Amino acid sequence: MPHPSSATQVSDDQRREPILSVRQLEVDFGGPQKAVVDVSLDLFPGEILGVAGQSGSGKSLTALAALGLAPTNAHINGSIRFKGKELIGASESERAKVRGSGMTMIFQETVTALNPVVQIERQMELALRANVECSKAQARERIVEALNDVQLRDVERVLHSYPYELSGGMCQRVMIAMALVCGADILFADEPTTALDVTVQREVMDIIRKVTDERELAVMLISHDIGVLDEVSDQLAVMYRGRVVETGPSSAVIADPGHPYTQALISSIPRIHGAHNEFIEMPQLDFEEFEPLHHPAREGVA
Ligand SMILES: Nc1ncnc2c1ncn2[C@@H]1O[C@H](COP(=O)(O)OP(=O)(O)O)[C@@H](O)[C@H]1O
Ligand SMILES: [Mg+2]
Known part of the structure; x- marks a missing residue:
């Protein structure tokens, strides 16, 4: 059966195959409103997809x-393909295998x-050796390399530290290194910098960008703050009440937001040179009235 295309996917000659392809995903707890409705997204190696939207979206x-x-x-419906393989309906042991590596x-x-x-070195070694067969010396080499990669x-000192001996920013770098050390292809980063102060936030975002490029990771970077996603993401998807309401190259979405919800999110980004930041009330929108909006990929996007 052909896989229906999503708006974040452009023709194959323009871009590589997605490593993860989500189609018409629904998550339903049986309440009056489904938590996730008809979500279609693609992740590509070497790219960051920023997913923005207020809490509960x-x-x-x-x-x-x-x-x-x-x-x-x-209750989960739809399709989630990882390297072409359908994960919905897969056994728990298959899912665990995919998660591990x-x-x-x-x-x-x-x-x-x-x-x-547990000291950081031991934690990283356990994570690595649960997923990859290697000697103690090889493990050590990979761990040191990953910690260097996250700068x-x-x-x-980090290797022999306990988590409480490290700052929040350092712990987040260790978490990224732990993901790298197992050789993951995809990183889901869910509000990774929300608990950090602004300068550290920026550093962690820059590291996520760097390892995405160096290791050809495919990243889904989630934040309620479209302002922190803007600069670091290649593509953006804006979620509102369980649906994707706008997608496209990050620069296009920010420069020319078409959906009133995206417009409201963008106008709530704090600006240093603004008079003062007004509280923007999020609109209550009718999905019948506002269709999801998909910006075309820029020409020449590799
Ligand atoms: N365990 C759960 N049981 C019932 N409803 C849930 C559960 N987890 C999440 N939800 C519902 O799904 C919505 C979306 O949740 P979530 O994906 O965590 O939002 P976000 O990450 O955008 O803040 C929530 O507002 C809530 O209504
Ligand atoms: Mg959340």
Whole structure:
């Protein structure tokens, strides 16, 4: 059966094949409104897809469904293909295998994601050796390389630290390194910098950009703040009440937002030189009235 195309996908001669292809995804808890409705997205190696939208718009559930980690009471429909292979309906052991080496996730709460009583080196070694067969010496080499890639200085000290001995920004770098060390192709980064202060936020975003380029990662970068996604993302998808309402190259969406919800999100970005930032009330929009909007990819996008 042919796979229906999504608006974030352009013709094959313009771009490579997506590594992850989500089609008509629905996540339903049986409530009056589905949590995720008809979401179609593609992730490409070497690209960051920024997913923006206010709290409760279905961003995390989209990522969790792709990872096979949505709550067990969620009914999931649609298609999620990883390297062409359908994951919806796949067994838990298959999903776990894909998670271990194929895709991984980092969260806002590094504190809960890292084990507080185990030194960083040991944690990284356990994560690596659970997924990749290698000797202790090879493991050490890969771990040091990954920590260097996320620009952690003083790697020796980090290796022998417990999480509480590291800053929030350092923990987030360790989380990214942990994803890299297992050789993941896809990184879901769910509000990875929301708990960090602005300068550290910027550094972590720059590292995500750098490792995306160097390791040809495909990244879904989730934030309620379209302003932090803007500069670092190649493509943007804006979610509103469980649906994707606008997609396209990041620059096109920011320069020329067509959907009133995207316009409201963009006008709420704090500006240094603005008079002062007014509180923007998010519009209550009728989906019948406003169709989803898909900007074409720019010409010559590789
Ligand atoms: N375990 C759950 N049970 C019932 N409803 C849920 C559950 N998790 C999430 N939801 C619903 O799905 C919506 C979207 O959640 P989520 O994907 O976490 O939003 P976001 O990440 O954009 O803030 C929530 O507003 C909530 O209504
Ligand atoms: Mg969320």
